[in-house]
Amino acid sequence: MSRAPTLGAIDCTACGAGLDILGGGRVTTHICPYCGTELDALDGYKALRKFSNVERPDTPFALGSHGTLHDVQWTVVGILAHRETWAGKSWEWVDHQLYSATHGYAWLTLEDGHLTFARRVRGVRSNLWIGTRWVETAETPPKVSMNGESFKYLQTSTSSVIFAEGEFTWSPSKGEQTTSVSAISDGAMLDFAQTGQEREIHRITYLDGPETLAAFGLDPEALSPRGVHAVQPYKGWSETRFLTRASLTFAAVALVLAVLLSFWPGRTVLDPVTVGFSQLPRDVSIEITDPKRRLAGIYLSSNVSNSWAYVDLELYDPNDELLFEAGRTMEYYFGTDADGSWTEGNRSASLYFLPTVPGTYTLTLSAVEQGTWGSGGRDASRVEVSARTGMASGWYLYLLAIGFALFAALFGAGRFIHNRRRWAHSDWSDD
Numbered sequence: 001m002s003r004a005p006t007l008g009a010i011d012c013t014a015c016g017a018g019l020d021i022l023g024g025g026r027v028t029t030h031i032c033p034y035c036g037t038e039l040d041a042l043d044g045y046k047a048l049r050k051f052s053n054v055e056r057p058d059t060p061f062a063l064g065s066h067g068t069l070h071d072v073q074w075t076v077v078g079i080l081a082h083r084e085t086w087a088g089k090s091w092e093w094v095d096h097q098l099y100s101a102t103h104g105y106a107w108l109t110l111e112d113g114h115l116t117f118a119r120r121v122r123g124v125r126s127n128l129w130i131g132t133r134w135v136e137t138a139e140t141p142p143k144v145s146m147n148g149e150s151f152k153y154l155q156t157s158t159s160s161v162i163f164a165e166g167e168f169t170w171s172p173s174k175g176e177q178t179t180s181v182s183a184i185s186d187g188a189m190l191d192f193a194q195t196g197q198e199r200e201i202h203r204i205t206y207l208d209g210p211e212t213l214a215a216f217g218l219d220p221e222a223l224s225p226r227g228v229h230a231v232q233p234y235k236g237w238s239e240t241r242f243l244t245r246a247s248l249t250f251a252a253v254a255l256v257l258a259v260l261l262s263f264w265p266g267r268t269v270l271d272p273v274t275v276g277f278s279q280l281p282r283d284v285s286i287e288i289t290d291p292k293r294r295l296a297g298i299y300l301s302s303n304v305s306n307s308w309a310y311v312d313l314e315l316y317d318p319n320d321e322l323l324f325e326a327g328r329t330m331e332y333y334f335g336t337d338a339d340g341s342w343t344e345g346n347r348s349a350s351l352y353f354l355p356t357v358p359g360t361y362t363l364t365l366s367a368v369e370q371g372t373w374g375s376g377g378r379d380a381s382r383v384e385v386s387a388r389t390g391m392a393s394g395w396y397l398y399l400l401a402i403g404f405a406l407f408a409a410l411f412g413a414g415r416f417i418h419n420r421r422r423w424a425h426s427d428w429s430d431d
Contacts, residue, residue, distance in 0.1 A: 013039060020064055023077035023099045023167035031078075031172075033063060033165040041167070054163045054174070057081040057094045059110055060213065060222045063166045067216030069117060069207070074098040074106065076216075078166035082159040082178075097168060105169060107202070108212075113225035114232065115207040118191065120200055121146070128201070130181045130192050132156055141428050144183060144190070146203075151183035151190045154230055155427040182230070184422070189231045206231045228421035236414050244411040251404035258394030258401060266297070270387035277309075277381055281366040286387045291355035296389040298363060301348040302330040306377035309370040313351070318359025326351055330380070333373055355389065363387075 010019050010030075014037035019030065030039045036054065057079070065076040078097035083090055093111035100106070107118040130142045130153060141153040161176045180193040189204040206229060210220035237243070275282045288296060302309050308331035315323045328349035335342060355361065363385065370379055 010039075012037060021167070022064060022075050023097070023169075024101065024104070026105070026169045027077070027167040029168045029171045031165045031168070036165070038164075038171065056165075057092070057163055059094045059096070060218050061096050061108065061110070061216065065216050065218075067212070069098075069106075069108075069212065069215065072100050072103050074100050074103075074108075076108070076166070078168045079164070080161060080168075080172060081163035083162045084157050084159040086157075092162075097166065099167075108207075109204075110223075112227060112229070113209070113223045114229040115209050115212050115223070116189075116204050116229070116231060117207050118202040118204040121190070121203050124201065129199070130183055130190075131194070132179060132181060135181060141426075142183070146190065149185050149188065151185045151188075153426075153428060154182045154184050154189070154423075155425055156181050184230055187231070187233055204231055206233060228418060228424075230422050230425045232418075232422065234415045234418040236411075240411050240414070244408050247404045247408035247411065251401045251408065254397045254401035254404060258397035261392040261394035261397060264392035266294070266388040266391035268386070269296070269389045270385065272384050272386040274382055274384050275365060277368050277370075277383070280311075280368060281364060284363045284365065284385055286361040286363060287359075288355045288361060288389050289358050291358060291389065293354065294389065295352050295391040295393055296355050296387060297350055297352045297391055299348065299350045299386045299388075300328055300330065300383055302380045302383045304330050304332045304345075304347055304370075304380045306333050306335075306374050307331070307370060307372040307379055308345075309368060309380040309383070311368055311383055312366040314364040314366070315353065316362040316364070317355075318357055318361065320362075323353060323361075330383075335374070352391070352393075 008021050010021060011017065012019055012032040012035060015032060015035035017032060017034040019032060021027075021030075027041050030041050031037070032039065059079065061076050061079070063076055063079065067074055075098065076096045077099045080095040080097070081092060082095065083092045091111075093109055096108040096110070098106040098108055105120070109116045109118060124146065128144055128146060130144060134142050135153060135156055138153075143150060143152050145151070156179070158177055158179045161172050161174055161178075164172045164174070176195065178193050178195045180191050182192075183190050187205065191202045191204055193200050193202065209223050209225060213222055214220045269288055270284065270286045273284055275284070286296075286298075298313075298315075300311065302311075308329060310327055310329045313326045313328065315326075317323050328351060330347055330349050331345040332347045333344045365383065365385070371377075372379060
């Protein structure tokens with residue numbers, strides 16, 4: 001039996017209230033919003049049962065509300081409230097059944113002030129399903145793919161109907177339970193719902209709250225979303241992605257240039273000179289004829305062996321003015337243990353300075369301190385000195401690379417935090 005397709009209104013057979021017929025030819029049940037009686041739309045709207053002692057959920061949408069979503073005109077024809085209880089906590093949300101004369105049925109869901117839009121997925125392959133059994137036996141979160149979009153398991157919920165009014169394509173009953181397994185991608189959710197023996201898959205997307213309310217002629221500020229919804233897209237600056245990629249590119253370029261400059265060879269101004277520790281103190285001349293504000297490097301090495309040696313250094317410019325006093329330690333240790341052979345330390349050391357004028361610079365090597373390690377240690381007897389000039393430093397470019405990397409991290413932090421909050425809804429545990 002089917003109802004007359006031209007029927008536009010009826011009187012409730014239980015309380016006599018006038019009811020608009022909004023939901024199209026597939027409607028089988030009409031629940032009176034005044035008295036809560038369920039009417040059989042296929043049998044003269046005969047009263048079947050009653051939703052009694054139920055409080056209407058808090059929603060700005062009413063039966064008969066019209067609005068445009070995704071360029072389609074929709075009408076709210078039914079309202080369902082659900083409650084999930086677990087571990088002493090409860091969550092509630094409201095589903096609004098939508099009807100379009102051209103596009104059929106859909107759902108507009110209100111949860112924690114967030115709005116989502118869902119449509120049933122049809123014509124998919126038979127194995128596109130994530131059930132509770134798969135979730136319970138899987139070692140990693142289940143994943144499925146649909147139309148090139150990958151969805152990863154989020155959570156499982158079992159909810160009960162606590163309120164119903166309006167028209168529906170089935171007969172909802174108070175306390176009726178539905179088990180849903182949800183999986184999300186970057187911009188959507190697949191909801192695998194099972195009620196009794198019936199299975200349905202819905203694809204859910206996030207709606208802009210103010211825009212949706214305005215589309216239905218409601219106050220755009222009527223809702224106050226709490227937290228981040230699992231399918232809520234990240235809304236950063238429109239230039240965030242560009243700025244992140246640009247910062248990473250600049251950081252990479254600066255890093256490459258810094259490395260190249262760090263290995264800039266310069267030219268030799270002092271060939272290796274060997275100085276015995278017994279000859280100290282000793283002056284070594286370094287001739288720098290064209291400084292050009294480029295770095296010069298002094299390089300030391302010693303024949304330390306399971307020992308260390310510390311040498312005092314003083315550098316004077318061509319005007320015999322002291323540029324700096326410094327010291328360098330060379331140490332080298334080796335041995336074997338249960339893991340095999342090992343070495344530690346470095347027989348070499350270096351320091352850098354910026355020549356200011358051309359001429360002969362004087363390096364003075366003076367007091368030595370040294371010591372040995374272990375029974376096989378041997379005191380060093382000499383130090384070898386060499387120098388180069390015309391070198392480049394990548395120091396500032398390293399700093400620039402770090403700065404650009406920090407900018408990229410800053411721009412990407414918002415998206416990272418947002419995704420962490422989306423996945424906070426997951427009930428998956430690796431335990």
